[in-house]
Amino acid sequence: MASLRTMILLDPDLDTDLSPQAKMPKRSGVASQPAALQGQRIPSRRTLARFLCEAQAAVKLRGHVSVLLTTDAAIRRLNRQFRGKNKATDVLSFPAAAPGPLKIAGDLAISIPTARRQAEERGHSLAIEIKVLMLHGLLHLAGYDHETDAGQMARREQSLRAALRLPHGLIERADLGGNARPAKGLRS
Template identity: 40%
Template sequence: MTLVIDFLDETNSISESEQRQILSLLSLAAKKENVENESEVSLIFVNNERIQEINKEYRKKDYPTDVISFALEEQTPDEITIIGGDMPRILGDIIISVPKAKEQAEEYGHSFMRELGFLAVHGFLHLLGYDHETDADEKIMFGKQEEILNELGLFR
């Protein structure tokens, strides 16, 4: 299973080792979810100011958050589906606030890598259509997240 990830680190603070771990996590998530080979996702690391701008513009919430996902496969009723035989599946964008991830890792008492991995997998599952609006949906989504993180040794 090959997942193509376009990494963009606006903070210049995510190491190559951390990027490799995130690639492993997202590749495992893609495999478990039967995502097509060569599917693409963008993963962008930003500061709190930038994620607050994005949160305000797209979600009308004027505060920094930890992760935002933009699924490219979500359609409005008046959109037309374009299907190409040799086009890769483009899942969307995951935007993570690095300072928020560091803050939450400290708050929850686990490693920065565990929090970064959690946010990446969380955002990825949102791209695949998972949500946590109801208790039942949250149980499913958070269960999948924990399974993936635990399998690669990123425990709480």
């Protein structure tokens, strides 16, 4: 069912060396990847699609959503082209112009290098950070805009993060000066 409503795409230019799809040499049946890097691997498409469906249902957003996992350079180009901002960002949302017969809600683009840096700064896994970014993007697709509203998106994001067991969201981080740390025990 997840494949009918969501699609997770990997930018071919994205360095996926830390992804679970990459072949890792094994020693005595144990992956040789350092423990510090294991929490910074790109989650599987299936894991992300499952979360995307869960979050989309929580947001009450109908329609197909595609998520592009991409590079800082690619997201910078998109940000410049569509928002007039010549800088990399963590997540961009592209709502569908109209629902139409295909029932498309829109698309998200997430910069994996930026998400990885933010995850390290916050002390949680890349999987958690991607989920926080997906939720934020879905709220934008649903019509919320924290730059122009009176706190509605922040309140909605906060309640959904609690329901989805996620740490501080992007709006909350900005309000806290970017220093928000996750609660103990959060897992992807």
